[in-house]
Structure formats: C-alpha cells, structure tokens
Amino acid sequence: MAVLVVFVCPRPLVCLTEQMEVAIAMSGGVDSSVAAALLVEAGHEVTGVTLRLWGGVSDSGCCSASDVDDARRVAQQLGIAHHVFNLTEEFQAAVVQPYIDGHAKGKTPNPCVECNRTVKFELLLERCRRLGFDRLATGHHARIVERNGVPKLARGVDDLKDQSYVLSMLPASTIADLLLPVGEMQKSEVRERAVALGLRTAMKPDSQDVCFIRSDEGREGFLGERLNVRPGTVIDRATGVQMGSVAAVQLVTIGQRRGIGAGPDGERRYVVGVDLKRDVVEVAALEHALQRRLKVLSSSMTTTGDALPLNTSVIVQVSAHGKPLSCVLEQASDGFDVVLDVPARLVAPGQTLAFYDVNDPDIVLGSAIVA
Amino acid sequence: MPYFDHAAATPVRLEVLEAIAPLFTTAYANPSAGHASGRSARAVLDNAREEIAQLLGAQPGEIIFTSGGTESDNWAIAGTLERGLREGLPRAVVSSIEHKAVLEPAERFQARGVSLVLVEPNDDGEVTAQALGALLDESVSLVSIMAANNELGVVNDLGAIAKTVRQRASRAVIHTDAVQVAPWLDLQAATAAVDLMTVSSHKLGGLKGTGVLLAKEGVRLDAFVLGGAQELGRRAGTQDAIGAMAMAVALRCAVRDREIDGARVAKLRHRFVQGLLALGATETVKAKHMLPGHAHVAFAGLATDELLVGFDRAGLAAAAGSSCASGATELSHVVAALGRDDDVAKGIVRFSLGRTTTNDDVTEALAIVEATVGRLGGIRLPEAARLLD
Numbered sequence: 001m002a003v004l005v006v007f008v009c010p011r012p013l014v015c016l017t018e019q020m021e022v023a024i025a026m027s028g029g030v031d032s033s034v035a036a037a038l039l040v041e042a043g044h045e046v047t048g049v050t051l052r053l054w055g056g057v058s059d060s061g062c063c064s065a066s067d068v069d070d071a072r073r074v075a076q077q078l079g080i081a082h083h084v085f086n087l088t089e090e091f092q093a094a095v096v097q098p099y100i101d102g103h104a105k106g107k108t109p110n111p112c113v114e115c116n117r118t119v120k121f122e123l124l125l126e127r128c129r130r131l132g133f134d135r136l137a138t139g140h141h142a143r144i145v146e147r148n149g150v151p152k153l154a155r156g157v158d159d160l161k162d163q164s165y166v167l168s169m170l171p172a173s174t175i176a177d178l179l180l181p182v183g184e185m186q187k188s189e190v191r192e193r194a195v196a197l198g199l200r201t202a203m204k205p206d207s208q209d210v211c212f213i214r215s216d217e218g219r220e221g222f223l224g225e226r227l228n229v230r231p232g233t234v235i236d237r238a239t240g241v242q243m244g245s246v247a248a249v250q251l252v253t254i255g256q257r258r259g260i261g262a263g264p265d266g267e268r269r270y271v272v273g274v275d276l277k278r279d280v281v282e283v284a285a286l287e288h289a290l291q292r293r294l295k296v297l298s299s300s301m302t303t304t305g306d307a308l309p310l311n312t313s314v315i316v317q318v319s320a321h322g323k324p325l326s327c328v329l330e331q332a333s334d335g336f337d338v339v340l341d342v343p344a345r346l347v348a349p350g351q352t353l354a355f356y357d358v359n360d361p362d363i364v365l366g367s368a369i370v371a
Numbered sequence: 372m373p374y375f376d377h378a379a380a381t382p383v384r385l386e387v388l389e390a391i392a393p394l395f396t397t398a399y400a401n402p403s404a405g406h407a408s409g410r411s412a413r414a415v416l417d418n419a420r421e422e423i424a425q426l427l428g429a430q431p432g433e434i435i436f437t438s439g440g441t442e443s444d445n446w447a448i449a450g451t452l453e454r455g456l457r458e459g460l461p462r463a464v465v466s467s468i469e470h471k472a473v474l475e476p477a478e479r480f481q482a483r484g485v486s487l488v489l490v491e492p493n494d495d496g497e498v499t500a501q502a503l504g505a506l507l508d509e510s511v512s513l514v515s516i517m518a519a520n521n522e523l524g525v526v527n528d529l530g531a532i533a534k535t536v537r538q539r540a541s542r543a544v545i546h547t548d549a550v551q552v553a554p555w556l557d558l559q560a561a562t563a564a565v566d567l568m569t570v571s572s573h574k575l576g577g578l579k580g581t582g583v584l585l586a587k588e589g590v591r592l593d594a595f596v597l598g599g600a601q602e603l604g605r606r607a608g609t610q611d612a613i614g615a616m617a618m619a620v621a622l623r624c625a626v627r628d629r630e631i632d633g634a635r636v637a638k639l640r641h642r643f644v645q646g647l648l649a650l651g652a653t654e655t656v657k658a659k660h661m662l663p664g665h666a667h668v669a670f671a672g673l674a675t676d677e678l679l680v681g682f683d684r685a686g687l688a689a690a691a692g693s694s695c696a697s698g699a700t701e702l703s704h705v706v707a708a709l710g711r712d713d714d715v716a717k718g719i720v721r722f723s724l725g726r727t728t729t730n731d732d733v734t735e736a737l738a739i740v741e742a743t744v745g746r747l748g749g750i751r752l753p754e755a756a757r758l759l760d
Contacts, residue, residue, distance in 0.1 A: 047684070052699035068698060083680045086699035127674075130747045131681050 020134035021045045022179060025120060026075065026082070028067030031182050032139030033074040033201040034190045038181040039137055040078050047133070048075040048082040051124065053091040053115070054212040070201050077199060085127065087119055094118040096212055100226050106276050107350030108253045111210050112166050112320075113367075121167075121174050135179045142167050143183035144175060145363070151176050153304050153364040155356075156183040165320045168354030168367035169302045223251055232279040236263050237272055238288065249279045255289065255346035272346060290343035294318075296353065296368035297335040303366035308355060314365060315356035316340070318347045324356060335371065372686045373732040373739070377574075377664055377725025378521060378551060379690055383617075384576035390620045394613045402610045403601060412612045419615035426622050427570070428559030429585050435602045436615050439582035440550040440571035442595075444472035446584055446606075447546040447567045448515060450592035452480045455512025460542055464506050465515040466490045466498040468523075468705040470548055473515050490516070492708060496523040496656035500531040504539060511540035517548040518561055518568075522692040522705045522721055524665020525658040526552065533564035544590060550574055554625050554726070555633050555662050566590045570622075572614065576726070577621035581614035632726045637663035639733050640724050644668070646737040651750035655711065655719060664725050669711070670718040670744060672751030676700045678720055681743035687736050689722050714751065 024036045026048040039046045050071040068084055075082035095115045102109035120138065128136045141156030142164040153175050156162045170178070182190050194202035209215065213222045223229065232249030235242050241264060246252055256271040260283055263269045270289035273282035283289075301308065308314070308329055315324045316338055326341040338353060347353070351370045357363040374382075398415040400408035417431070424431040437443045452463055465477055467489040481487050488506050492498050498516050507514070514536050519526040529547055536545050546567040549558055553570050562568060567590060572581040584606075586592055592605070599607035644654060644666050652668045670678055675691045676699065682689050692703030706716050722736070744750060 049680075072698070081683070083676070083683070084699040085676050085680075086701060088699075127677055131677065131684060132746060 019043050019045060021047070021132060022135045022137050023047050023049050023124075023128040023131070023133040024137040025124060025139075026050050026071035027139065027207070028064075028070035028074075028201065028204075029139065029207060030194050030199070030201045030204050031141065031187075031190055032071070033199045034185075034193050034197075035137055035139040035179075035181040036074065036078055036080065037193065037197055037199070039179065040080060046078070046080045048072075048078075048080055049124070049128075050082070050084050051091075051119065052084055052086045052088060053119065054096070055088040055092070056212065057214060070204070074199050074201055077197070085124065087123060090123055091115065091119055091212075099210075100223065102350050103223055103250050104227055106250065106274050108348040109350040110166070110320075110352050111212075113169060113352045116166055117169050121170055121178075125174060125177060129177070135177055137179035137181060139182050140167060140180050141183050141187070142180050142364075143362075144178055144180055147360070147363065150305065151178075154183075154362040155364075156180075158186045160321075161187045163320070164356075164362075164364050165317055165322075165352070165354045168304075168352065168364050170304060171302060172305045175304060220248060220251055224248060230279050232274075232281050234260065234281045234283055236269065237282045237284045239264065243269070243283065246281055249274065249276065249281060252281050254348040256348075270345065286345075289346050291346050292340050292343045294338040294340070294347055294353065295332065295335060295371040296338060297371050299335075300369035300371075301336065301366065302368070304364050308366050310336075313341075313358045315358055315361055317354045317356065318344070318351060318370075324361065326358070329355075336368065338368070372688070373728070373736040374688045375666075375722040375724055375728070375732075375736060376688045376690045377554075377728070378524070378721065378723035380573050380579065381554070381576050381725050382727055383578065384621055384624050386624050387577055387617045387620045391613050391617050394616060398612050398616075402612050403599075416610050416612040416615050419612070419619035422619040423583060423615075423622055426558075426619075426626050427568075427583075427585060428562040430588060432603065433585055433587055435584045435586055435606050436610060436618075437582045437584050437606060438580055438608075439573075440470075440548065440569050441472040441582075443569035443571070443582045443584035444470060444546075444548055445476050446592070446595035447569060448473055448476040448513065449480070450595055451513040451544045451546065451567070452477070452483075452485050453593045454591060455544075456480075456483060456485065458512070458542075460510055460512035462486050462488060462508070462511040463513045463515075464488045464490060464503065464511055464540075464543075465513070466492065466503075466517065467708045468492050468496070468498070468520055469515060469517055470521055470550075471704075473517070473546075473548060474704070477513075477515070492520075492525075494656075494709070495658040496520060496525040496705075496709060497658050497660075498527050498532070500528065500535040503532055504535045507536060507539035507543070509540060509542065511536075511543040513546065514540065514543050515546040515548070517550075518552040518556075518558075519549075519662050520705060521548075521551045522703060523656050523658075523667045524551070524662040524723070525656055526556070526660040526662060528660075529561050529564045551662060551665075553622070555629055555664070557626075557629075562587075567592070572618035572621055575618070575621040575625045577618040578614050581611060581618045583618070628726065633663045636724050636726065636728060639728055639730060640664060640666055642730075643722065643724065643733045643736065646733070647740060650737075650741055650744055652740075652744075653715070655706070655709065655715075664723045664728075666722040666724070668720060668722070669715040670720065670750050671712075671715050672749075673718040673744065673747050675717060675719055677747055678718065678743065681747055682720075682739060685739040685743060687739040687743075689720050691719065692721060718750075 022044045026032045140163045141161040143154040145154045155164045229248035267285045269283035272284045316327045330337045355365040398412040400412045402413040545565040548569045550571045568585040570583045573579040691700040
C-alpha cells in the first residue's frame with residue numbers, strides 16, 4: 001500500500017522549496033536572532049547584517065556597540081557571515097533631523113516608521129539587492145501572506161507584539177522581497193527557541209524606546225539639547241482659565257494627557273491645541289478632545305498594493321499598539337479625510353495611520369500621515 | 372580565496388611555527404625566575420632580543436618587548452611627552468595621518484598643556500621634511516612621523532626628516548612607527564636616523580601580541596606599564612619568550628626574503644592596479660616611493676562597506692582604512708587629510724598584497740572586483756575622470 005506523506009510546513013514563506021540567499025537584519029535582539037536561526041534551519045544561505053545607525057551614545061535598540069557584538073556572536077553561533085553597515089549619515093538625515101525638525105514645527109513624527117521607510121527597507125534593501133541577495137529578512141512581528149498569489153503584509157500572530165503598524169508604509173515591491181520569519185510565532189515561542197538554541201540574546205529585554213534617545217535623558221533631554229525649547233502657558237479651552245505651564249511647548253503632543261493634570265472641575269484634561277506662535281497649550285476635557293475626521297495629505301498616502309478603497313469601511317490603527325478602529329476614507333480637496341465611525345482621542349499631526357482590510361483584518365492596506 | 376589584507380595581519384610563517392613549537396614544552400617558565408626552567412626561558416628571550424637587535428641595527432639593550440605596535444606607539448608618545456612637560460618642552464609635532472595609536476595619546480596630552488602641531492601630507496600622501504621643518508623650533512619635545520602610512524603605503528624619507536629635526540629642534544626625540552615597512556624595507560637606516568621605533572610581529576609573519584619599541588641608548592623614557600622590573604626595569608609584566616622568539620624568526624625570514632619577495636609582490640601589485648584602473652578605479656595617491664604590497668584605490672560613486680561585503684561574499688578579503696568599535700567602516704582620518712571629493716572618499720578600499728600572494732590570486736581578485744563593481748552599479752566615470760585632472 002502506498003503511503004502518501006504530506007509535508008506541511010509550519011512557516012510557508014520560510015520553508016520555500018528553493019534555497020535562497022537571504023540577508024537578515026540583525027539588531028542584536030532576540031527576535032532577529034531567532035529569525036536568522038529559522039532561515040538557517042530552512043536551508044537558506046544566510047548573511048547577518050547589522051546597521052550602525054546612531055553615531056552618538058545610546059543605551060537601547062539597534063545602535064550600540066554591545067548590540068552589534070550580540071548580533072555578531074549569534075551569527076557565529078549560527079555559522080553565518082555577519083557584516084556591519086555604517087548608515088549613520090543617512091540615519092541622521094532621514095530620521096533624526098526630521099524628528100527634531102518635526103517637533104520644532106509642532107508635529108510628532110514616528111522615527112521608527114521613518115527608519116523603516118527610508119533606512120531599513122529602502123537603503124538596506126537596495127544594498128542587499130545590489131549585493132545579490134534574493135530576500136531581506138527582519139525580526140519584526142508581522143507576516144507576509146499570500147492573497148490571490150500576491151504577497152501581502154499582515155499582522156503578526158502575537159497580538160501583543162504585532163509590528164505591522166511600523167511596516168504599514170512598505171510598498172508591494174518591498175513586501176515581495178521580504179521575509180518575516182518570527183511573525184508566525186508568539187513572542188514566548190521566540191524566546192523558547194532562542195533558549196533551546198543557546199543564543200546569548202535569549203533573555204535580552206525587548207527594546208522599548210527610540211534607539212537614539214538614552215533612557216537617562218529621555219525625549220525631553222534629547223530634544224531640549226537640539227531645539228531652542230520655550231516654556232508655554234496651559235489654558236483650558238472651555239473656560240479660558242490658565243491652568244499652569246509646560247517647560248517645553250514644542251514637546252507637547254496633541255492628544256497628550258501626561259503632565260497636564262485636571263481642570264477646575266476635577267476632570268482630566270487633554271491637549272487639544274498647541275500654538276507655537278503664542279506658546280500656548282490648549283487643553284480640554286475628554287469629550288472635547290475627541291475627533292471623527294482626520295486629515296491626511298495625498299503625498300503621505302502609501303499602499304501595499306492596490307489603491308486604498310474610498311467611501312467604504314476600512315480599519316485604521318493610529319499608534320503602534322493602538323486599538324483597531326473602523327473608518328471610511330473620503331476624498332477631500334487637499335488630500336483625504338479619514339472619517340472614524342466612533343470619535344476617538346485626537347491624533348497628533350505627524351503620526352502614522354495604518355490601514356487594514358475590514359474583510360481580512362490582518363492584511364495591511366497602506367498608511368498615511370496625519371496632516 | 373584571495374587574501375588581500377596583509378597590512379592588517381599576515382599568515383604566520385611556517386619557519387616561525389617550527390621554531391616555537393618545541394618551546395611550549397621547554398620555555399614555558401617565567402623568564403624572571405631564577406631556577407633552571409626560568410633560565411631556559413630567559414635564554415630564549417635574550418636570544419630573540421639579540422637577534423632582533425642585530426637585524427634592526429641596534430644594541431640588545433635598545434630592544435624592549437611590548438604587547439604590540441599600539442603599545443609601542445602609545446608608550447613612545449606618552450613617555451616622551453611626559454618628560455617634555457617636565458623639561459619645559461611643550462610642543463609635539465606629529466603628522467595628521469599617523470596611526471591612531473600615535474594621535475590619540477598625543478591628543479590626550481593637550482589637556483596637560485602640550486601644544487600639538489599636525490603636519491599635513493602633500494597631495495601624494497607623503498609627509499615631507501620641508502613641510503615638517505616649518506613647524507619645528509627648540510620647544511619641541513617629540514616628532515613622530517611614520518616610516519610608511521598604514522593605509523596608503525606611501526613611504527616617507529626618514530633620513531631627510533631626521534636631519535631637519537636635528538637642525539631645528541635639537542632637543543626633540545624622534546619616533547617612527549615602522550610597523551608597515553618592517554616586512555619590506557631595510558630598517559637599519561631608519562634605526563640610525565631616529566630615537567624610538569615601533570615594530571610589530573604579526574605584520575611580519577609572527578604572532579599577534581608581540582611588538583618592539585626600539586629605544587636608542589640615552590633616550591630616556593618614562594615607564595608606561597608599571598609593576599615589575601622586567602625589560603631592564605622599563606616595562607613591567609611577565610615576558611613572553613615564545614612570542615619574542617616568534618618575532619625574531621619572523622624578522623630574520625623577512626630580512627632574508629624581502630628583496631625577492633618585495634620585487635615579486637611589487638610586480639603582482641602593478642598587474643593588480645593596472646587591472647583595477649582598467650575597470651575605472653583610481654589610485655588615491657601617486658607617490659614615488661610606495662610599499663610593494665599596498666594598493667589604495669577609489670571606486671568613485673560606490674560605498675566602501677558595500678564593496679567590502681561584495682568582495683567578501685565572493686571570497687576576496689580587503690579592507691578600508693578604519694573601523695569603529697562596532698566594526699562598521701568610517702571615513703578614515705588619513706583619507707580625510709588628503710581632502711578628496713566625497714564620492715571618491717566614500718568608495719575607498721585598501722588592498723594589501725603580501726609574501727603569500729600569487730599570480731592566480733591577482734587574477735581571481737580582479738575577476739571578483741570586476742563582477743562586484745558591475746553588480747553594484749559600476750564606477751561613476753565622470754567623477755573618476757575629474758579626479759585625474
């Protein structure tokens with residue numbers, strides 16, 4: 001009797017039948033370490049690359065010498081080549097300076113999104129293509145899944161770790177060249193795998209913050225050194241009553257609650273306006289800090305494939321781990337309006353919106369930046 | 372797998388391995404120990420010292436073993452500047468393209484009142500006696516000019532440099548970093564010209580972790596590594612007799628072979644450089660006197676780290692001038708001192724051929740360079756052409 005053995009690959013896009021040359025971006029963290037290991041296990045010819053991005057002192061994330069050392073050691077353990085690319089100038093120009101400039105103009109840009117957009121998935125990917133790699137892989141918790149034969153970006157299976165938001169601006173051409181091996185796993189599985197492999201990064205804490213900002217200086221310290229920060233007056237919009245002051249008006253974010261306190265009525269206040277001409281921060285109670293309509297410029301719209309559908313329901317996420325909200329995209333004179341079904345807390349100008357398919361809610365459709 | 376990074380490290384010579392292998396069981400003792408085993412180790416160390424002295428044209432008492440070129444450089448600079456400050460000689464003159472092992476300790480002394488003056492190289496990467504002379508006076512305690520630049524391979528005229536220093540800064544101690552020239556050129560003339568000289572073993576086919584600071588008799592140098600009376604009380608720390616012997620044998624072989632090796636490698640280098648030029652690369656410097664193995668070239672419009680990874684993926688080992696703690700390449704201070712255009716400076720690679728390089732290596736390396744450069748989008752010729760103006 002013939003026995004038909006069907007091999008079911010648990011990770012379809014890692015276990016490709018053909019062996020490929022894959023560059024894995026290794027930050028020195030556990031996710032990219034395990035991603036590299038999975039690619040090696042799948043039989044690919046794997047090369048680790050670590051980006052040196054920030055020229056200054058840092059204590060976390062993808063920038064420090066000790067992180068590079070961790071990545072190099074993991075590569076040695078896996079028996080793969082490892083290289084360090086110096087992209088400090090490009091990172092400064094494309095990520096750090098716009099972050100500083102954005103704040104000076106009262107915007108709150110997301111540096112991780114910009115880094116992914118310009119450095120990791122443009123400069124690095126271009127470089128990998130030129131060097132003859134078939135694919136670029138990263139340790140992001142997101143997936144590449146097929147829909148109608150087309151690779152699509154999707155949420156990672158671990159809801160709490162999903163990073164599809166920070167990849168939502170990737171174009172189809174990039175997604176087609178991408179492998180995201182750990183997106184198929186729960187974070188706990190990633191750590192278990194790292195422990196089983198004896199990788200030194202197995203128990204390394206997740207990086208939380210912006211990699212070029214030291215924890216002891218914080219956002220305030222970093223921007224305070226680089227911007228001429230000015231104090232601002234906090235005024236309750238409803239009553240016109242002055243509630244206090246802030247030390248650095250440029251660092252106040254629309255929608256912010258932290259550090260604002262309660263109004264005369266005892267209710268918490270939220271930032272609803274920042275006027276950098278008068279150095280005034282306007283605050284309001286929650287019911288006045290909600291909005292239904294978010295404006296985005298057409299130039300900031302990106303799509304992972306087809307154009308974003310207008311006048312029909314899509315899902316939007318307004319922060320890295322925010323709640324998915326139902327909305328409709330409408331054409332407006334100067335771009336698009338994102339009209340939420342239910343009003344939500346104000347979103348700061350400069351923030352990224354990630355759009356998902358309402359009928360296939362893990363699938364990323366595209367992104368835009370709040371005007 | 373062509374290895375074109377001999378300026379960074381060379382394969383250990385077989386003669387060295389054969390000479391030191393038995394010593395691991397016979398000369399393991401501490402050379403400072405008074406017992407028979409210690410005396411055996413001490414004899415190995417002193418034999419090595421004597422042989423190195425003779426090969427360099429020095430006296431055994433002038434040879435101090437160190438942990439390598441970096442320590443020798445650091446010590447030469449710090450030891451001399453320390454004395455200079457005490458003796459009222461606050462000025463130090465070094466070239467701007469010295470190894471960081473010279474520049475960083477010199478810079479550190481600025482906070483202590485040393486006035487550091489940098490001599491710039493000429494357009495060919497040479498540090499000339501003329502340029503140096505203009506900066507000298509009788510307040511100079513230290514002049515440090517390398518015998519040949521580690522990145523460019525340009526050889527300086529130490530005889531002329533020393534003559535100028537003796538005329539214009541008679542109290543100055545002259546140091547030279549001779550790490551790169553040691554495999555290729557006779558050092559006896561350099562020894563005669565200077566007061567302090569740095570040599571490193573692993574560039575000669577010896578072991579990493581051994582170097583020499585040649586300190587001419589009468590040159591007083593404050594101790595740098597403290598905590599023992601080894602090396603005639605000048606450098607503390609248990610002496611490495613086996614490493615010293617490895618260096619002596621390596622230097623002996625280098626002296627024996629260098630005329631033949633030098634001529635052969637220079638021919639290979641010529642063929643290699645002609646091949647690179649045909650691909651559109653440019654030589655960054657065109658000095659008359661170059662080390663035989665160095666090829667320092669620019670691939671205009673391409674990025675150094677991309678080129679190096681491309682070469683590595685195809686099996687060719689080359690280098691850039693400088694890398695930071697993370698291992699990422701950085702624009703080197705040597706290239707910066709030459710003041711080349713950005714799109715040239717960003718695509719610079721140092722190839723360094725050595726005594727084990729073969730004609731087949733050159734053929735293979737050229738094929739790899741051609742394929743890699745093509746894959747990376749090719750050299751941007753307009754910039755390359757502009758460089759030749």
